[in-house]
Amino acid sequence: MATEKEFLSEYRLSDYERPSVTADVAAFMIRSEENSSYRRNPENKLSLLLIKRGGHPFKGMWALPGGFLQSDETVEECALREIKEETDVLPVSIMPVGVFSRPDRDPRGWIISSVYVSIIGDESVKQVAMDDASDAQWFNVSFEKDGGGGYHLELSYEDIVLNAVLTEESSGFGRTFFSIKDSGSLAFDHAAMIASAITALRRAAESYDTIFDFLPEEFTLSAFQKVQETILNTSFQPANFRRMVSRYVEETGSFVRGQGHRPAKLYRRKKQ
Amino acid sequence: MATEKEFLSEYRLSDYERPSVTADVAAFMIRSEENSSYRRNPENKLSLLLIKRGGHPFKGMWALPGGFLQSDETVEECALREIKEETDVLPVSIMPVGVFSRPDRDPRGWIISSVYVSIIGDESVKQVAMDDASDAQWFNVSFEKDGGGGYHLELSYEDIVLNAVLTEESSGFGRTFFSIKDSGSLAFDHAAMIASAITALRRAAESYDTIFDFLPEEFTLSAFQKVQETILNTSFQPANFRRMVSRYVEETGSFVRGQGHRPAKLYRRKKQ
DNA sequence: CAAATAGTGTCTCTAAGACAATATCAC
DNA sequence: GTGATATTGTCTTAGAGACACTATTTG
Numbered sequence: 001m002a003t004e005k006e007f008l009s010e011y012r013l014s015d016y017e018r019p020s021v022t023a024d025v026a027a028f029m030i031r032s033e034e035n036s037s038y039r040r041n042p043e044n045k046l047s048l049l050l051i052k053r054g055g056h057p058f059k060g061m062w063a064l065p066g067g068f069l070q071s072d073e074t075v076e077e078c079a080l081r082e083i084k085e086e087t088d089v090l091p092v093s094i095m096p097v098g099v100f101s102r103p104d105r106d107p108r109g110w111i112i113s114s115v116y117v118s119i120i121g122d123e124s125v126k127q128v129a130m131d132d133a134s135d136a137q138w139f140n141v142s143f144e145k146d147g148g149g150g151y152h153l154e155l156s157y158e159d160i161v162l163n164a165v166l167t168e169e170s171s172g173f174g175r176t177f178f179s180i181k182d183s184g185s186l187a188f189d190h191a192a193m194i195a196s197a198i199t200a201l202r203r204a205a206e207s208y209d210t211i212f213d214f215l216p217e218e219f220t221l222s223a224f225q226k227v228q229e230t231i232l233n234t235s236f237q238p239a240n241f242r243r244m245v246s247r248y249v250e251e252t253g254s255f256v257r258g259q260g261h262r263p264a265k266l267y268r269r270k271k272q
Numbered sequence: 273m274a275t276e277k278e279f280l281s282e283y284r285l286s287d288y289e290r291p292s293v294t295a296d297v298a299a300f301m302i303r304s305e306e307n308s309s310y311r312r313n314p315e316n317k318l319s320l321l322l323i324k325r326g327g328h329p330f331k332g333m334w335a336l337p338g339g340f341l342q343s344d345e346t347v348e349e350c351a352l353r354e355i356k357e358e359t360d361v362l363p364v365s366i367m368p369v370g371v372f373s374r375p376d377r378d379p380r381g382w383i384i385s386s387v388y389v390s391i392i393g394d395e396s397v398k399q400v401a402m403d404d405a406s407d408a409q410w411f412n413v414s415f416e417k418d419g420g421g422g423y424h425l426e427l428s429y430e431d432i433v434l435n436a437v438l439t440e441e442s443s444g445f446g447r448t449f450f451s452i453k454d455s456g457s458l459a460f461d462h463a464a465m466i467a468s469a470i471t472a473l474r475r476a477a478e479s480y481d482t483i484f485d486f487l488p489e490e491f492t493l494s495a496f497q498k499v500q501e502t503i504l505n506t507s508f509q510p511a512n513f514r515r516m517v518s519r520y521v522e523e524t525g526s527f528v529r530g531q532g533h534r535p536a537k538l539y540r541r542k543k544q
Numbered sequence: 545c546a547a548a549t550a551g552t553g554t555c556t557c558t559a560a561g562a563c564a565a566t567a568t569c570a571c
Numbered sequence: 572g573t574g575a576t577a578t579t580g581t582c583t584t585a586g587a588g589a590c591a592c593t594a595t596t597t598g
Contacts (some may be wrong), residue, residue, distance in 0.1 A: 004379075007328035011380050016340045018290040021384065039548045039597075056279035068288045071382050074373040098368055099386050100344040107276075108283050110343050112293065114371050114386075222549070240588060242551075261549040262595035311570075311575040494576070511579075512561060533576040534568035551594070560585085567578070 019101075019110040021081040022171060024066030024190070026197035027091065029120040029138060030214050030227050039260035041222060044230040047138040048155060048194065049120075051086065057107045058187035062155070062162060064194065065136070066113065080118040086136050091118040095204060097197050098177065105189045117204075119213040124203045143198045144165045144233070150181065153195055164191035176200075205231040206249050212269050218252050220264040221245065281470050291373075291382040294460070295351040295398065295454060296338030297321075298469035299363065301392040301410060302486050302499050313494060314504040319410040320427065320466065321392075329379045330459035334427070334434060336406070336466065338385065347480040351388040363390035365485045369465070369472050370449065375402035377461045389469045391475075391485040416505070422453065425467055436463035448472075480520050484541050490524050493517065494532045494535040 027049040032042040050062040065086045069078045076094055084090050094116050101112040139155040139162070146152045146165075153164040164184030169177045178195040186194070204210040205228060214227045225241045236244075250270040255263040290376070299321040304314040322334040337358045341350045348366055354361050366388050373384035411427040411434070416426045418437075424438040436456030441449045450467040476482040477500060486499045494544075499515045522542040527535040 004328045005329065008379055011328075016292055017343050018292050019341065019343070020288055021293065038545095041549070049537055056276045056283075059276065069291065069373070069384075071289050071291070072375055074375070075371050075384065076373075084325050096368075096370055099347045101341070101348075103346070107280055112341075112347065158572065210341065220550085229549080237587095238550080239590080240586095241553075244587075258597080259549080259595045260547075262551080264550060309575080311573095313576070433570095493585085509562065510577075511563080512559095514578075516560075518572080530570075532570045533574080534578080534579060546598095547596100549594100549596090553597105554591085554593080555589085557588080558586090560583100562583080563581090565578100565580080567576100569576090571573090 013186055017110075019112045020157060021069040021075070022066050022111060022113045023069060023075050023082060023116065024064040024100075024113050025079045025083050025094075025116045025118050026097070026201075027065055027083050027087065027120055028201060029140075030230055031140075037260075041226070041259075044226045046141045046230050049083075050086065050137060050139050050155065050157075052135040052137075053187055061187040062139075062160075063187035064115075064190050064192075065271060067189045075114045076116070078254060079114075079118070083118055083120075087120065089120055091120055091213075091233045093210070094118045095200060097193070098201050100189055102189070103175055113193075115193045115197060117201050119210070121213050121215065134153050141198065143195065149223065151178065151195060153184065153198075155184075155186075155190060155194075162186055164195075166195050202232055208245055218254070218266040218268050221249070221267060222264060224249070224267070289382075291384045293341040293347070294338050294383060294385045295341060295347050295354060295367075295388065296336040296385050296465060297351045297355050297388045297390050298336055298369070298466055298473075299355050299390045299392055300413075300473060302502055303410065303412075310531075313498070313531075318413045318502050320413045321358065322409060322411050322427065322429075324407040324409075325459055333457050333459040334411075334432075334462075335459035336387075336462050347376075347386045348388070351386075351390070355392075356391055359392065361392055363485075364393055365482070366390045367472060367476060369469050370464060372461055374461070385465075387465045387469060389473050391473075391482070393485050393487065394491065395438075395519075413470065415467065421481045423450065424468060425456065425463060427456075427458075427466075434458055437469075438464060438467050474504055480517055489527070490538040490540050492528055492537060493521070493539060496521070496539070 003187040029047050031045045031047050033045060036040050043139055049065060051065050053059055053061055053063050056264045066083050067082045069075060079094055080090060097115040097117055099112060101116050103110060137157045139157045142154040144152055149167065153166065155162040162184045164186055166178040169179045176196060176199045180189060180190045180191050183191045211224065211228050215224060221242055224245060225236060229235050248270055249267040252266045252268050254266045256257060257263045301319050303319050304319045305317060306314050306418060323337050325331055325333055325335050335356050339354045341347060351366055360407060369387040369389055371384060371386050375382060387452045411429045414426040416424055423438045424440065424448045427434040434456045436458055437454040438450040438452055443449045446469045448468060450464045452461060452463050455463045483496065483500050487496060493514055497508060497510065497519060501507050520542055521539040524540050526538045528538060529535045
């Protein structure tokens, strides 16, 4: 009878066929768009990083950034590494969305993907000024229920518009997965990944913790509110929103001036 | 310049080293334990299925059921298959917990594991009367915060008691991961998997949907309440619990009699 | 002054917690 | 009757939504 040490010295993993494993990341950013009137606060848009595929398969189509898992890292580390490579920014937060593993999901062969949501915060954004000719671009995101039980995902960047249609497949346990009716020129099963990622992001954004990752150190309550409204695609009464978040923030003492209206107090996150 | 078809016909995945992929499942069941007094309703215990390892590594230690992913199935299907093999029951629900992928987590080599929670409902339980000599057993579960910021996991079956100690590692986005201080004779990193699984289960049980998977078609509100209390490790005022769930259930018209106290109405889940 | 946001106060409504009281059975 | 659970009702409190009102700035 072999000891564990003897067993391991002779053990070979080659008995089983092995899949390739990738990590794909849905990296979100909030973009502020300056407004016409000097008085108006900037509008916010939720945007998502996509990469134009340079090679086969799905050549020329848009896809989530991602790459193959290496044997010296965890899947989370792989996801973070991919984002860093594409944006030069290391995200604060990363959240698992699910494993996409249908055997036919990749025409190259048996490749399963672990998908993450990440948030690129406001501070970092300034460094991420992307070259217009680059293969990596931030797309504006719209994701809504359409009339007949389906969902419509629209991603747009300048004159490029990707339209995908999905239906809810399973939603037990607070997670939602989608099946693709029309992939809208997104590569692989990435339309479904993006839909799941947005659902997970919105769910997480209901607790305010997540929102802070999108904000700079010091922020106004209006900015805070706009970010949450942008993610959740809803709106709040300012008075109620202030009351709701008051537990989580504290005043810094400084103000934002020069905006054509009453100066706003700056707040920071309150450490519990 | 090659077409996509030409590209794929020549593409080989062999450039990258590939990990083995497994699915491990934390399958929970609620066990009713008959009480001393004929009047008293049965007590509930949350229990978890563990398998005693027959071979190296970790021979003789207890582990979650699981197995290698096959190339004709998704990871979810693999998880369901493993549960079916061990219990002969196909669970109603399955929920992803996370991917465990530290390169050193398995002494046999590079093996990453996707972990799921599943629930074995009351109906099925009768078929799962396990042989006492079997390698598969249902362990009573206790998982609580200890004084100093750590967590204590206790799994017990007859005279076997496994005690693991863990600390919270990351808990962003409503998911919690743990690092192992003392594995308590659980194989691999399964103590951390179990801790994450229980956390995910409790979180899900806060919405009543999950609870129904533990209940038979027709149930009393006390039974419903006890199941939720068992999972969440809390207690409610019966009056308040009834009010809280009234939206989700409807009366069947029948009663449970012969219990030494007022007969209880039977309810069923209300379809929305 | 006009336009815009910043900020406060208050009413209402709903859901949850606490708790008292009654109903009904098997033995 | 006793001991147990089943069931109903009511008071209170916390939090969210609606909304009216005031404050402050820049051009």
